[in-house]
Amino acid sequence: MSRRVTPEDGERATIRDVAARAGVSASTVSRVIAGDYPVAQSTRVRVLRAMRELDYVLNVHARALSGASTKMVAFVLDDVTGPSFAYVAKGVEQQATAEGRLCMVCTTHGDPSRELAVVEAMREQRADAVILVGGGSLDDTYRERMTHFAHALDKAGSRLVLCGRPSLGDDVPTTVVEYDNEGGAYAMTSHLLSQGHRRIVYLGAVGPEDASTTKVGRDRGFTRAHEAYGVPYDPDLVVPATFDRAAGYEGTKRLLARGAGFTAVFAATDMVAVGVFAALREAGLRIPDDVSVAGYDDIPFAADLAPGLTTVHIPTEELGRTAVRLALNRHEPQHVVLGTHIVVRGSVKPPLRQ
Amino acid sequence: MSRRVTPEDGERATIRDVAARAGVSASTVSRVIAGDYPVAQSTRVRVLRAMRELDYVLNVHARALSGASTKMVAFVLDDVTGPSFAYVAKGVEQQATAEGRLCMVCTTHGDPSRELAVVEAMREQRADAVILVGGGSLDDTYRERMTHFAHALDKAGSRLVLCGRPSLGDDVPTTVVEYDNEGGAYAMTSHLLSQGHRRIVYLGAVGPEDASTTKVGRDRGFTRAHEAYGVPYDPDLVVPATFDRAAGYEGTKRLLARGAGFTAVFAATDMVAVGVFAALREAGLRIPDDVSVAGYDDIPFAADLAPGLTTVHIPTEELGRTAVRLALNRHEPQHVVLGTHIVVRGSVKPPLRQ
């Protein structure tokens, strides 16, 4: 026999198996599936029945190979367990589903070389869009290779999306969905200054080896606010730290141990703030009576800390949704900056004495 | 010309373009890429150079079509923002990367029909493994269709993995990685009983319309512990609720409003417990002096609540890693049950008076 009527055991039915069973050609089956070409009602019914009987499943790789879009969106982030990233992921997933796309997720654990490898893998996958979430490296060769990817993806009809990080330059074909890192930090620092704080710790500054665009932006907001208020800041209170709980905890313990006098801590992320809370409580200090604490990100748990954490709200879900929407609808603006705002809860109040 | 030497603008270089540029055949290029066949050193160098010069990117769809594995693992869950699911996701991603796989993520938002649609999509994608995370529906037609998928994936050389939910039956080809839902609830309830609590609220029980395997298991642990201790439980204190913060908050408010006397609340998840905390605090009740609270899941923030939440620890990351490892290494046992254990923090203490 030239063509089996029923697929062998262990093989999946192909479009040709379905065609044979329905007594039509493969083209006709393809047309029934696509629904974009007139097929007689009686034929359509026979084909659909054959598909059901053979438990036919389309092969997306064959379809992709013959030119169709892969209907896939790739999503690259540092760590899925980061509470704010999870919300960006949710937004991406939501919008991707709404636009009929599936979602790939890759994590990089902050390793720029792995990020480049992942983007390369996404080129192989021919994803419709590749969304990079979170601050990016500032290294020059890294930027160069990212620029290269942006052009390569663009030429291939795909799109590189920078979500939560600034543009690579106007001539680089990317979609950029940012939020105002510097503005949020500026607003929060202003808030602390206006409450009367004069010795504010900034915990989570750029360190010697870990500059990222997010860090740089928030740093700048902190210093710019001091300048605007005409308040000099003590460089010893600007403490480099990674963006996690442990860094907040250890950093605060060290500050307390060395007797750095301060009335408020501005943690660069809420996770850092959680560590600050723990360390302060351990030292017997009350929040906000003895020390005020502010965070950044407005993770869901910020409201459930005791006291509630005053922090900068980032529209995380919207960030994710927007990234996908703009990447897939190129007629929309390809560079937007979403706003941030302060959420005042109980963790900040004026210092007891100046 | 029969074959261009340089691909046109906007097209990607194919293996044939590389071959033409290097002056060899496509087969040779394929061999250089695979590295599983002897190729003369000089030829290999020419091919590699051509690949670099043309910025060649392999097409995984063509490769998948000609029989190769897709090197993809699919991961299906309710909601990426669930804090414990995020850790399972991390484990999956970790192990998938370790085994050279990419990771797809799909969310279902608790809708069984969408879960089935997603699994169907994964069949189309020819994923190496499809991992279902979290409690599953108990509906009969749902189970039937899942069983069908398990067989279909198996025949296609793929694998259905049930992660955190029980087996569909011994004759269904699946990999099952569970943890002991009932045992954890039993242990925690015993803990509360042994501290002297006699009127314990169980918040998050199976409701009329939302039976899931996870819920049923935890419910059973609660009731079984009471039976083992010979303590009758008040059915009015077993309160149906969804597994989220809002349900914990509302549920507690209602219990307080109707004056149900209780000395402890066992929340079916830590998220529920967070809601319980908020409602109790709002009512001016102290934890654990007035009411003890226990949770389930041991999410990272459990330790950062004030007081720290006594809860049941689930090895979430290990769950995810194990799921991938077993699915891809079929010689390992295909059904494991991971242990849970109680983590005692400050939110539970004996009731002030009986």
Add this chain to the structure above:
DNA sequence: TCTACCGTAGACATCGGTTTCTATTCAAGG
């Protein structure tokens, strides 16, 4: 010197869809 074999490389079929181009049927219009 002839044969055998190793190292190396090319030709070609194949995977499972999509799509273009062609062919047939049948009804309507001149």
Add this chain to the structure above:
DNA sequence: CCTTGAATAGAAACCGATGTCTACGGTAGA
């Protein structure tokens, strides 16, 4: 009655890899 065209369906080329089968040059063994 013949032409025209709409509706419908098939044949075959194509997408970009992989893998099998064949072939060629050179060296070693008989």
